[in-house]
Amino acid sequence: MHTFTAPSRAVRVAILVAILAVVLYPLVWMLGTAFKSPTEIANNLSVLPKQWTPGNFRTGWSSLDVSFGRFFVNSAVIAALTVLANATSCLVTAYAFARLRFPLRRFWFAIMIGTLLLPGDVLIIPQYILFKYLGWIDTPLLPLIVPKLLATEAFFVFLMVQFMRGIPPELDEAAKIDGCSPYAVFRHVLAPLSVPAIVTTAIFSFIWTWNDFFTQLVYLNDLDRYTVPIGLRLFMDSGGQTSIGPMFAMSVLSLLPVFLFFVAFQRLLVEGINTSGLKG
Amino acid sequence: MTATSTATVRGEQVRVPATRRGPGRRGPRREGVAGYVFLSPWLLGLMGVTAVPMLLSLYLSFTNYDTLSSFSDVRWIGLDNYQRMFTADPHYLHAVRVTVLFALITVPLKLAAALGVALLLNRAWRGVGLFRGLFYLPSLLGGSVALALVWFAMFSRDGSFNALLSVFGVTGRSWVNDPDTALGTLVVLGIWQFGAPMVIFLAGLKQIPGELYEAAAVDGAGKVSSFWNVTLPMLSPVLFFNLVMETIRAFQGFTSAFVISNGLGGPVDSTMLYTLYLYIKGFGDFEMGYASAMAWVFLVAIGLITAVFFATGRFWVHYADGNDR
Numbered sequence: 001m002h003t004f005t006a007p008s009r010a011v012r013v014a015i016l017v018a019i020l021a022v023v024l025y026p027l028v029w030m031l032g033t034a035f036k037s038p039t040e041i042a043n044n045l046s047v048l049p050k051q052w053t054p055g056n057f058r059t060g061w062s063s064l065d066v067s068f069g070r071f072f073v074n075s076a077v078i079a080a081l082t083v084l085a086n087a088t089s090c091l092v093t094a095y096a097f098a099r100l101r102f103p104l105r106r107f108w109f110a111i112m113i114g115t116l117l118l119p120g121d122v123l124i125i126p127q128y129i130l131f132k133y134l135g136w137i138d139t140p141l142l143p144l145i146v147p148k149l150l151a152t153e154a155f156f157v158f159l160m161v162q163f164m165r166g167i168p169p170e171l172d173e174a175a176k177i178d179g180c181s182p183y184a185v186f187r188h189v190l191a192p193l194s195v196p197a198i199v200t201t202a203i204f205s206f207i208w209t210w211n212d213f214f215t216q217l218v219y220l221n222d223l224d225r226y227t228v229p230i231g232l233r234l235f236m237d238s239g240g241q242t243s244i245g246p247m248f249a250m251s252v253l254s255l256l257p258v259f260l261f262f263v264a265f266q267r268l269l270v271e272g273i274n275t276s277g278l279k280g
Numbered sequence: 281m282t283a284t285s286t287a288t289v290r291g292e293q294v295r296v297p298a299t300r301r302g303p304g305r306r307g308p309r310r311e312g313v314a315g316y317v318f319l320s321p322w323l324l325g326l327m328g329v330t331a332v333p334m335l336l337s338l339y340l341s342f343t344n345y346d347t348l349s350s351f352s353d354v355r356w357i358g359l360d361n362y363q364r365m366f367t368a369d370p371h372y373l374h375a376v377r378v379t380v381l382f383a384l385i386t387v388p389l390k391l392a393a394a395l396g397v398a399l400l401l402n403r404a405w406r407g408v409g410l411f412r413g414l415f416y417l418p419s420l421l422g423g424s425v426a427l428a429l430v431w432f433a434m435f436s437r438d439g440s441f442n443a444l445l446s447v448f449g450v451t452g453r454s455w456v457n458d459p460d461t462a463l464g465t466l467v468v469l470g471i472w473q474f475g476a477p478m479v480i481f482l483a484g485l486k487q488i489p490g491e492l493y494e495a496a497a498v499d500g501a502g503k504v505s506s507f508w509n510v511t512l513p514m515l516s517p518v519l520f521f522n523l524v525m526e527t528i529r530a531f532q533g534f535t536s537a538f539v540i541s542n543g544l545g546g547p548v549d550s551t552m553l554y555t556l557y558l559y560i561k562g563f564g565d566f567e568m569g570y571a572s573a574m575a576w577v578f579l580v581a582i583g584l585i586t587a588v589f590f591a592t593g594r595f596w597v598h599y600a601d602g603n604d605r
Contacts, residue, residue: 012400019397020414023472027421029440030430045443093322101308102315112322115330117524119582121532121555125562125575126333129340132347150325157322182314211424213535214555218563229425229535236429236542244433251426262420266413269420273476274483 034248041245057253060246064234066223068250071231078144078216078227079209085148086156086205087198093151094160094194095186099172115154121214128218140219148205156201159272163197164190200272203265207258228254334579341573347566354569361573372574374549375557382463382553383530386470391522393474398481399511412482416475427469428539432456435465456540459550466551469536477522484518485511513598520597524589528582534559554578 029047034056036049044050061068096102097109127143136142151157167190175185213229220226232254235247262269316323341361343354365372397415401408421427435441435455442452455461488511496506512519534555537545545552545560558578562571 009403012403016397016400016411020411023415023418026427026430026434026472027417029434030426033433045440047440089321089325092318096315096318096322100311100315100318102312102319105315108319108323111326115326117528117582117586118330119528119532119578121534122558122575122578122582123330123333125558125568125571126337127329128562129337129345129568129572130329130333133336133351147325147329149321150329151322152325152329182311182318186318207420211421213423213425213538214559217538218559232425232429233539236432236539247429248433251429254426255421255424258420258424259417262413262417266416267409270412270416270479273416273479 030248031252033245034252036245038245056245056249060250060253063243063246064231066226066231068228068231068253070224071226071228072253074220074225075210075227075229078141079206081141081145082148082209083202083205085145086151086153087202089149089151090153090156090160090201091191091194091198092186093157094164094197095190097157098161098164099169099185099190100182112154112157115152116158124214124218131219137219140221140225143219144215153205156205159201160194160197163194167193196268199265200268203261203269204272207261210258337572338576340569341576343569345569345572347562347568357569361570362577364570365573365577371549371552371557375545375552375554378463378550378552379531379554382467382470382533383527386467386530387523387526389467390471390474390526391477391519393471394476394478394522395481395515395519397474398478398485401478401482402485412479416479419473419476422469422473423535425535425539428536431465431469431536432540435461457547459546459548462540462547462550466533466536466540466553470530470533477526480518480522481515484515488514516597517599520589520593524586527585527589531555531578531582 025047032046032048033041035052035054036044037051037053037055040049040051093112097105097112127147131137131143136146171189171193172185175189180188211229213233216227216230220230232247232250235243235250340354342356342358344357344360345351345354401411401415418427433439436457437452437454439455441455445452453461455465492510492514493506496510501509532555533553537551537553537556538559541547541551541556543556543560545556554574558571558574561567561574
């Protein structure tokens with residue numbers, strides 16, 4: 001079915017390029033503005049600067065009471081712990097759902113699918129009340145990490161279940177015949193073979209945690225503990241046209257890790273969306 | 281019995297060490313126990329982080345609980361919070377209207393953009409993967425504070441959108457500070473992230489067998505006709521999935537609304553999305569009892585909307601295996 005006449009394909013590509021230009025414009029504009037000098041920001045209307053200067057990055061890095069480096073360290077710590085917690089807890093849960101027979105399995109699986117539809121933004125209120133009751137509010141790592149240790153991100157559980165269902169069951173059978181317990185089957189067969197799904201989970205949890213604003217805004221109240229998104233928002237408070245350069249410079253830096261992951265793992269990310277999306 | 285055995289997976293040899301125990305007669309029983317061992321973190325999370333907090337907040341929604349006072353001061357006030365929401369809090373009703381309007385405009389336009397671009401991309405040629413990836417990029421970045429800041433600057437008085445308009449001789453305004461257009465900038469930001477549903481549409485399009493189009497062509501169907509009679513019905517399960525997920529997502533646009541309005545939902549409450557008002561009540565005014573009631577109304581509303589989707593879906597969602605339930 002690839003019988004396309006040349007002009008029709010050319011028209012398609014032309015339309016796609018035009019749409020792509022519009023879609024990428026805000027990103028290119030952000031990048032260009034970050035490298036413009038203050039005078040160019042005021043006077044040069046073209047997207048890219050005539051002269052690329054790194055001045056905004058220097059100003060932005062130290063323009064708040066706490067250096068932006070601090071925010072990056074905080075974000076990195078939270079993201080790294082979340083990735084570890086999510087990958088481990090969701091892998092263990094997925095193994096139970098994908099491979100083990102136990103009473104009420106279908107029931108729990110249906111509940112797990114149901115929690116996929118729970119709006120996370122709204123769960124923040126009940127969870128905050130609980131964590132406040134437990135006295136965890138002054139140790140923000142607990143409310144941010146403990147839920148991830150308990151496989152509350154159903155999206156990743158589902159993604160891994162779907163992946164494990166694609167692993168030939170003869171492998172487990174062979175291992176079982178050789179006397180492997182369910183724990184040994186997990187350790188020696190399913191876990192090592194699930195590495196691609198673990199990688200996808202790790203990348204998505206990194207990106208979502210790195211971009212997360214709502215939960216971090218609720219639990220991080222100490223400037224020293226602010227993460228990159230919370231720190232970035234402080235630029236809005238100081239307002240004014242002059243700060244747009246440093247603000248964009250820090251915005252570019254904040255998106256850089258996500259962008260690098262995108263470049264390195266583009267195909268994996270796109271396919272991750274598919275496996276979990278389509279069979280749902 | 282050998283210490284290890286091997287099996288072949290995808291051309292690789294996998295070593296499978298044997299444990300001390302022989303093949304157990306207690307297989308199913310042992311597996312049942314193991315099942316719950318592996319499930320325990322999730323079960324604990326389901327109870328501790330989801331179910332119990334939700335029930336706690338359901339109870340607190342009938343009280344005057346505020347986070348400044350202790351739990352011992354909590355007083356049962358019956359349905360007062362719910363009554364206040366619908367009869368005595370015009371800001372709340374306004375937030376509901378803004379949120380519904382936002383979702384009603386954003387979801388159809390976003391899905392239309394996603395489907396349109398997916399159809400354009402849906403013929404393999406070199407570079408299609410690159411296009412797909414670049415269209416998907418905004419979905420990864422769009423929820424961030426950084427992009428909300430960019431949006432704010434782009435649609436402010438001196439922003440690049442007005443610079444573009446001035447090329448055509450149109451004098452713009454400060455779109456983010458005008459109550460008539462501020463929500464519109466959020467809609468545009470939502471549509472901009474059409475890449476994720478597009479990727480799912482693309483995968484769905486790939487699944488449609490070419491023979492169906494050939495058969496349609498034999499029957500004299502043109503391009504438009506085969507779109508309506510082949511593509512759309514075959515794509516309906518994917519469309520349904522995207523519709524449900526994007527609607528739920530549209531009801532939760534907290535970050536961009538918060539950043540663009542500097543946490544206030546302004547100008548004149550025009551960007552007061554439901555989740556933002558929830559945040560202001562719960563964490564700004566410390567009225568957690570009232571915020572709990574708002575959260576529960578939201579949960580019930582999302583549940584009802586999803587139920588309506590599933591109830592109406594059977595009339596238009598077509599499953600290829602003939603299981604049209």
